[in-house]
Amino acid sequence: MTRQMTTVAPEVKAVPETMTAAFEDFMQAFEAFKDANDQRLGEIEHKLVADVVTRDKVERINKAVDEQSRLLDQLALKKLRPALGRSGQATVDDTERKAAFEAYIRRGDEAGLRELEAKALQSGVAGDGGYLVPEETDSEIGRRLSVVSPIRALATVRQVSGAVLKKPFAPAGMASGWVAETAARPQTGTPELAELSFPTMELYAMPAATQGLLDDAAVDIEAWISSEVDIAFAEQEGAAFVAGDGINKPKGFLAYDTVADGAWEWGKIGYKPTGTAGGFAASGPSDILIDTVYALKAGHRQNAHFVMNRKTQGAIRKFKDADGNYLWQPPGGVGQPASLIGFPVTEAEDMPDVAANALAIAFGDFRAGYLVVDRTGVRVLRDPYSAKPYVLFYTTKRVGGGVQNFEAIKLVKFAAG
Incomplete structure (x- = not known):
């Protein structure tokens, strides 16, 4: 009944x-x-x-x-958004640089920053102009990005000082073998190395302020710049880390060549088909989730997450196992992620909706599989001329990204085969 x-x-x-x-x-x-x-x-x-x-x-x-x-x-x-500034007492140099940067932002006074650069015998001016923001603001933007951009929070993040990070990788692993304690050590085969290249691309935002806002001493200028820039940066990189084409932006994991998991090879990402174009199978719709989990090697499975958008998660929320238990479970506590068949779920709104041939679900160890490359330093160029009476702040950050281990990520494809 x-x-x-x-x-x-x-x-x-x-x-x-x-x-x-x-x-x-x-x-x-x-x-x-x-x-x-x-x-x-x-x-x-x-x-x-x-x-x-x-x-x-x-x-x-x-x-x-x-x-x-x-x-x-x-x-x-x-x-999770901490207040600007580091814990403990600021040094004289920190305080001096912060005051000089604030004078540049509020009034366009470059004298203080130029004097600091002369003392340090280095230049903080980029080829296209602008000054490095103080360390407090730079790290604040980075922390906020890690919270807002879901893939950044899952991936490995590397800081570089150059334009490109090149990483050698042995797709077949290093050669090894067993040998007796006093026996001769035969020479192992030469490992095949692949060089992965991760160039950094320029990400920019251009918040605008009135001179009245800048003249108001009660306004925390560094906090204002961070709040204006962080969401804009996070939205752009979040989309790029998922589906970016690699042209003037990072290459997303969905932009690489994909292949049925049974025919997987290095340089491509394997997928499991649902058996039905544009939807889950009518019988045993959740079986594809189990198949995808076990398509991943055990070492990667331990750190794996499901990644999907909110709409796909809403469809999966209705699934039950044979005992009548819901496969999707709410967070175990405040600040914890929801789980799906025991694995954490990360919501990424840039993942595609369920549709014919869509790769709407990803499962993998993104810490091992995806690399985010940050070039150190966020630069700000003050522009009081282009949009009078507003003052524009051309803020740039260089970011790259791409897959570094192709066997650590699997996809679910909503296709017949």
């Missing part, structure tokens, strides 16, 4: 004041979703079709769960 429902679809509330309150709202929404979806599955079992009202209710609550999850993410982002 179908269980009668008394649960009302949760209303998406305003942003709660605390992470704990947001997490409680999220869990309440998920419990309502499970009740409604259980009713839908019960109707299908007894009537072979779900009532239209029930289906609409499930979708409505599923969207509410997504909204509550989004609110939780916003609060987590806000909480």
Whole structure:
């Protein structure tokens, strides 16, 4: 007999004041979703079709769960943004440089920065102009990017001082063997090395301010620049790390050649097909997730994450195992990720939606599989002329990225084969 429902679809509330309150709202929404979806599955079992009202209710609550999850993410982002400046007492040089940089930003006064560069016998001016921001601002932008850009948070990040990072890699591994303690050591075969190249590309943002804002001594200029730039940078790099074509931007892991996992070879990323174009298989729809997990080697599986967008996660949230347990589970606590068959789920809105031949789900050890390259230094060029009466701040950062281990990432392709 179908269980009668008394649960009302949760209303998406305003942003709660605390992470704990947001997490409680999220869990309440998920419990309502499970009740409604259980009713839908019960109707299908007894009537072979779900009532239209029930289906609409499930979708409505599923969207509410997504909204509550989004609110939780916003609060987590806000909480993880530290105040500018380093702990402890600033040195005289730090204080002097910060004051000189602020004078340049507010009034265009370059004298202080030029004097500091003369003392240090080095130049902070790039070929296209501009000054290096103080260390506090530079590291602040980097921290915020790691929170907002999901792939950056999963990947290995390397700092370089040049334009390109070149990394040797042995696709077949190093040759080795067993030998007795006093026996001669035969020479091993020469390993085949591949050189992976990761050039850094220029990422820019151009926030604008009125002179009145800059003249207001109560405004924290460094905090303002960071808040204006970090979201813009994160959105651009987040998209590039997923699907960037490598032309004047990093190369995303979806931009590499893909091949059915049974025919995988170095330089390509293997995928598992769902068996149905544009959707999951009608029978055993969650089997493809299990197949993808075990397509990855055990060493990479230990650190693996699922990566998908919110819409795909909403579809998977309805799946159950043979014992009636939901495969998707909510976070175990505040600040923790949701999980899918025991593995963390990372939401990346730049992942494609489920569609015919779409690579909508990725699973892998992104720490081993994807490399983000940051060139040290963020530069700011003050431009009071191009958009009068506004002052533009041309802010640049050089970033690169690409796959460094092609066997550490697997994809799910929504195709017949």
